[in-house]
Amino acid sequence: MEQSCHHTDRPTSDWDQYTEALFTTLFAAGDNDTTVPEDEQQTVAQLLAEARQTDKTGPILDLFSFLLNQAGENRRSPTAFTIDRPTLEDLARKHQQIDEHLVSIGGRLTQARPIAVEANQRVDEYLAEKDTVAPSGIELWDTILENQQRIKKALSMTDEEWHSFPGQIRHSIDSIDTLAGLVDLPEAAVASITKVTEKYRMRLTPYYTSLIMPGSVNDPIMLQSIPTGEMIDNAGIEIPPVAADHSPARLIDQFYPRVVTIKATNMCAMYCTHCLRIAHIGRKDQIYSRDAYNEALDYIRSNTRIRDVLITGGDAFVLPNSMLKWLLEELDRIDHVKLKRLGTRVPVTVPMRVDEELLDIIEASNDRKPIRVVTQINTAQEITPVSRDTFRRISKRCFTVLNQAVLLKGINDSRVKMWKLCETIQEAYVRPYYIFNCSYRNPQFTHFRVPLEVGRDIVESMYGNISGDAIPRYIATAGGKIPLHRSNVVTMNDNNSYTLKKPWNGQEVSYPDADPQLYANDHFAFAGYQR
Numbered sequence: 070m071e072q073s074c075h076h077t078d079r080p081t082s083d084w085d086q087y088t089e090a091l092f093t094t095l096f097a098a099g100d101n102d103t104t105v106p107e108d109e110q111q112t113v114a115q116l117l118a119e120a121r122q123t124d125k126t127g128p129i130l131d132l133f134s135f136l137l138n139q140a141g142e143n144r145r146s147p148t149a150f151t152i153d154r155p156t157l158e159d160l161a162r163k164h165q166q167i168d169e170h171l172v173s174i175g176g177r178l179t180q181a182r183p184i185a186v187e188a189n190q191r192v193d194e195y196l197a198e199k200d201t202v203a204p205s206g207i208e209l210w211d212t213i214l215e216n217q218q219r220i221k222k223a224l225s226m227t228d229e230e231w232h233s234f235p236g237q238i239r240h241s242i243d244s245i246d247t248l249a250g251l252v253d254l255p256e257a258a259v260a261s262i263t264k265v266t267e268k269y270r271m272r273l274t275p276y277y278t279s280l281i282m283p284g285s286v287n288d289p290i291m292l293q294s295i296p297t298g299e300m301i302d303n304a305g306i307e308i309p310p311v312a313a314d315h316s317p318a319r320l321i322d323q324f325y326p327r328v329v330t331i332k333a334t335n336m337c338a339m340y341c342t343h344c345l346r347i348a349h350i351g352r353k354d355q356i357y358s359r360d361a362y363n364e365a366l367d368y369i370r371s372n373t374r375i376r377d378v379l380i381t382g383g384d385a386f387v388l389p390n391s392m393l394k395w396l397l398e399e400l401d402r403i404d405h406v407k408l409k410r411l412g413t414r415v416p417v418t419v420p421m422r423v424d425e426e427l428l429d430i431i432e433a434s435n436d437r438k439p440i441r442v443v444t445q446i447n448t449a450q451e452i453t454p455v456s457r458d459t460f461r462r463i464s465k466r467c468f469t470v471l472n473q474a475v476l477l478k479g480i481n482d483s484r485v486k487m488w489k490l491c492e493t494i495q496e497a498y499v500r501p502y503y504i505f506n507c508s509y510r511n512p513q514f515t516h517f518r519v520p521l522e523v524g525r526d527i528v529e530s531m532y533g534n535i536s537g538d539a540i541p542r543y544i545a546t547a548g549g550k551i552p553l554h555r556s557n558v559v560t561m562n563d564n565n566s567y568t569l570k571k572p573w574n575g576q577e578v579s580y581p582d583a584d585p586q587l588y589a590n591d592h593f594a595f596a597g598y599q600r
């Protein structure tokens with residue numbers, strides 16, 4: 070039973086190997102230098118006095134830390150400061166007795182503190198750059214508010230219209246002429262974008278447009294919402310649309326036995342330039358018939374393996390409340406359906422849509438069976454005080470809010486940008502769930518694709534550096550979701566152990582595996598008492 074709680078029956082006056090090594094280092098330093106400057110003598114005398122009086126660990130740590138520095142840098146042992154070993158031994162004992170977990174002075178000073186210092190260095194670059202390289206919409210809020218005033222005026226929108234979903238949709242921007250008056254577009258881009266919008270639909274809500282920073286080239290909001298010439302230039306090989314090969318029933322997509330999606334609408338509030346469903350999203354708004362929904366529901370009803378149903382689109386939140394209410398009630402009535410998800414980007418593209426009635430519908434369904442809201446946020450710039458507040462309100466009414474980001478060149482393809490995204494959305498009540506590698510199936514956006522190795526480096530770099538539950542899974546979509554994470558198993562060794570690698574610093578550690586014979590023995594725990 071040699072687990073980690075053995076130290077309770079160890080005499081507390083005892084110290085460990087680290088403290089023993091610390092004493093050796095300190096007193097091996099040599100004290101031939103007798104000319105210790107007066108001020109350093111005084112410093113040590115004061116640190117010693119404080120360490121003796123204290124009932125805290127800090128002053129003791131300060132004294133040892135100073136002495137260790139002196140030993141290392143100036144080859145001065147404690148003797149040079151007229152401190153003998155028994156004095157330090159007393160203080161080492163005291164340190165350990167004060168500490169709730171009996172941490173030794175040697176362990177803390179020579180092991181834990183250097184690890185913390187090394188860890189801190191790993192985030193220095195991120196902390197220095199995150200707010201300039203990847204500012205959130207919260208940090209940019211003053212500029213966004215100025216943009217909103219300007220856009221409202223240019224579109225002759227009233228405040229009431231601005232704060233309502235119908236107002237945002239009625240004034241949404243689908244012509245390049247209007248857009249050119251609101252955001253900084255290079256002159257040369259206008260003609261090319263006009264051509265693209267003949268083939269691919271563009272629609273920005275005034276709210277989403279206000280997130281674009283004036284004067285910024287390749288602004289991450291612009292990249293996601295304004296189509297560029299590449300979308301047509303790239304088009305070459307036509308890859309069969311996803312809809313054809315994964316739809317076993319009307320409106321249904323299915324790869325998996327236990328989860329299906331209902332593509333409940335082809336409408337979105339804003340059309341993304343990197344949309345996986347670009348082939349059937351947004352050409353023309355369609356209202357689906359009850360027949361279509363009923364056929365989809367029948368497929369689910371008759372297939373008892375299905376336990377999790379994703380209502381997606383398009384965007385589930387552009388459906389009228391009455392339709393969502395009906396769909397959720399129908400799903401909740403099916404015994405084998407145990408969970409639901411709603412897929413929506415509305416909280417970042419037009420948060421005004423999320424009204425109390427919708428929240429009540431979500432909560433009522435969640436009370437029957439858990440419901441998750443799955444969103445798509447690709448840059449911290451999409452999190453404003455408004456979208457954050459919207460996610461806060463949603464998160465109070467459902468099981469959880471999850472994010473599926475797409476890895477996109479220029480938008481989130483660096484450590485700083487992706488870390489900032491994951492931390493910012495977590496602070497906005499949203500849990501990072503997936504990062505999708507940008508699909509190869511749509512030539513329209515090959516210019517956004519990021520090499521797999523770059524994505525792996527970014528995702529791996531998060532381990533040990535940001536909260537574990539802010540780290541998404543890295544996924545390729547290729548007829549289902551395929552994990553892309555790099556293995557941290559370096560080798561499997563003969564002695565039933567593995568060599569593992571710490572993703573954050575490359576350090577290798579030996580990791581003993583479970584004993585296979587012991588694992589094969591079923592006669593264990595309570596079964597062990599049976600004859």
Ligand SMILES: *Cc1c(COP(=O)(O)O)cnc(C)c1O
Nearest residue numbers: 322323324325328329330379550
């Ligand atoms: C993404 C997706 C799912 C859900 O997959 P999870 O890994 O459970 O999030 C289910 N069906 C289809 C068709 C999908 O595209």
Ligand code: SF4
Nearest residue numbers: 337340341344383414
């Ligand atoms: S919200 Fe989703 S479905 Fe709609 S355009 Fe964007 S990526 Fe496509």
